[in-house]
Amino acid sequence: MEKRVTFKGIWLPILLVLPQIVITAVFFFYPAGQAVWQSLFIPDPFGLSMQWVGLGNFEYLFSDPYYRASFVTTAVFSILVTVVSMGVALYLALLADRLIKGAGAYRTLLIWPYAVAPAVAGVLWLFMFNTRVGVVSWYLGLLGYDWNHVLNEGEAMGLVVVASAWGRISYNFLFFLAGLQAIPKSVIEAAAIDGAHFWTRFRTIVFPLLSPTTFFLLVVNIIYAFFETFGVIHTITSGGPQQATTILVYKVFSDGFVGQDLGSSAAQSVVLLFLVSILTVVQFKFIERRVHY
Amino acid sequence: MAERNGMVEKRGAGLWLTHLGLIIGVLFIFFPIWLAFVASTVTQADIVRPPMPLLPGDQFFENYGRALTSGVNAPVATMLLNSMVMALGIAVGKIAISLLSAFAIVYFRFPLRKLFFWLIFLTLMLPVEVRIVPTYEVIANFGMLNSYQGLILPLIASATATFLFRQFFMTVPDELAEAARVDGAKPMRFFFDILLPMSRTNIAALFVILFIYGWNQYLWPLLITTDPDMNTIVMGIKQMFPSGDDTADWPVIMATSILAMVPPVLVVVGMQRLFVRGLVESEK
Structure with missing residues (x-):
């Protein structure tokens, strides 16, 4: 797509794109290049010289059981966050879509947690499940369940998943509701007249027609779980216990800034870079498909 | 039945x-x-x-x-101010540089245009989380640790905003630019008098999304603001927890959490229609 009518000039447009290009070069491409470059070296302990190791950092990285475990953790975490937040959102959107009046009011009530930062969501859920003062953990104790996410790996994972999914429900709800409202009512009514009950209608008509929205949300939510949940993990578990909640992004941070292992952290950045590229390409494919529907 | x-x-x-x-x-x-x-x-x-x-x-x-007034490490009023500067800086800065570059890419034919376009496109693949250590070094070399520039600049370049404006400019009728050219109007005149007023709704919708994005940043301020007086409120909450076994000052921490939510929630609820529009458009 190109404009037919354009203005003349060469220096003016270059001047206009310059701010963005300069910032992109200085804060995006140069650091990304540095990450690739640094991933091929090991700095000496005093940071005075660098030793070329080729792909040594990567070999070391993938032979590290903690790093391999971090992949599994990230996969489990992302899938759980995506399923929980999309499941709850779809359920609520289906209910809201059945209302003739009031869907708008529920939308207002449900969308604003989008504005709550992941790190703040983390603090809220940490407070509820705190082992000493948490209300929910106290009532669980009454029921005879001894909640301790500081020691129990499964409970730690459960808590960061729920805290991450909680804030995301709004976003998914908004897109699901829009998708549902775009389905012509006549199609569903025709099926109802033919005697198809709610579950049959959902399975055979609503869900297939909703699939572009679902695919889109699937990709966007996985990207969210990969990169934007750092705040939740850092506030609630700091990656523990025994690295049970150390997702890849958290590991780049903890190895690079806490552990000061720059070569390994750079190599991890490169691996992430690779993963984001794949996710971005997938996202574009799906969005293109969404447009064609 | x-x-x-x-x-x-x-x-x-x-x-x-x-x-x-x-x-x-x-x-x-x-x-x-x-x-x-x-x-x-x-x-x-x-x-x-x-x-x-x-x-x-x-x-x-x-x-x-x-x-x-006192907080734990720094008064929360200070952190609110820092967050406000950062969120506004990111939102306004992103919109400004994206409007200019989208205008150049849509309304001019110049050498390297395609290259610039692809360079901007590629930034989609570089969220700050994957380049934290080297970006931190760049900011440190510029002496921008514990500064507003350091908080804002690395997050300001955005392919999403540029694409949104590009898409919108493509739908603006060619006759408008033609008329401006026939009248002998300079390109920047056309930009400020016609294009900018027409983009009002898009700018407002994007502003809502970007304000929340900037306000809710966590990792980046955590790395570059070591001085408590430069902490933003979202990252400052975690810093209020004592290390070791001391009991946290829960009432103050929870008051801070509520204060951290109020501005972005007000923006979402108050500008709900723009927010929904911005969300849908920026994901296209």
Whole structure:
């Protein structure tokens, strides 16, 4: 797509794109290049010289059981966050879509947690499940369940998943509701007249027609779980216990800034870079498909 | 057979069940925030002897006053100001540079145009999280640690905003640019007098999304603001927890959490239509 009518000039447009290009070069491409470059070296302990190791950092990285475990953790975490937040959102959107009046009011009530930062969501859920003062953990104790996410790996994972999914429900709800409202009512009514009950209608008509929205949300939510949940993990578990909640992004941070292992952290950045590229390409494919529907 | 009557929309008992389901959902969403609000209005003693009360106490002014004026490491009022500067800086900066570059890419033919376009496109693949260590070094070399420039600049370049404006400019009728050219108007005149006013709604919708994005940043301020007086509120909360076994000052921490939510929530609720529009458009 190109404009037919354009203005003349060469220096003016270059001047206009310059701010963005300069910032992109200085804060995006140069650091990304540095990450690739640094991933091929090991700095000496005093940071005075660098030793070329080729792909040594990567070999070391993938032979590290903690790093391999971090992949599994990230996969489990992302899938759980995506399923929980999309499941709850779809359920609520289906209910809201059945209302003739009031869907708008529920939308207002449900969308604003989008504005709550992941790190703040983390603090809220940490407070509820705190082992000493948490209300929910106290009532669980009454029921005879001894909640301790500081020691129990499964409970730690459960808590960061729920805290991450909680804030995301709004976003998914908004897109699901829009998708549902775009389905012509006549199609569903025709099926109802033919005697198809709610579950049959959902399975055979609503869900297939909703699939572009679902695919889109699937990709966007996985990207969210990969990169934007750092705040939740850092506030609630700091990656523990025994690295049970150390997702890849958290590991780049903890190895690079806490552990000061720059070569390994750079190599991890490169691996992430690779993963984001794949996710971005997938996202574009799906969005293109969404447009064609 | 009863189904025939209500067909798709629910009536009677079904309607009430639908409302009930939604209300349970709303309560699930609200509960953590309600609890935080209650905790911000009671005394520390009420909290450390569980279970804490579920209805607000009378310490509202005491706790919020203490948080805003002294906080734990830095007054929360200072952190609110820092967050406001960062969020506004990112939103305004991103919109400004994206408008200019989209204008250049759509309305001019110049050498390297395609290259610039692809360079901007590629930034989609470089979220700050994957390049934290080297970006930190760049900021440190510029002496921008603990500064507003350091908080804002690395997050300001955005392919999404540029694409949104590019898409919108493509829909602007060619006749407008043609008329401007025939009248001998300079390109920047056309930009400021015609294009900018036409983009108002898009700019506002994007502003809502970007303000929230900037306000909710966590990792980046955590790395580059070591001075408590430069902390933003979202990252400052975690810093309020004591290391080791001391008991956290829960009422103040929870008051701070509530304060951290208020500005972005007000923006979302107050500008709901623009927010929804911005969200849908920026994901296209």
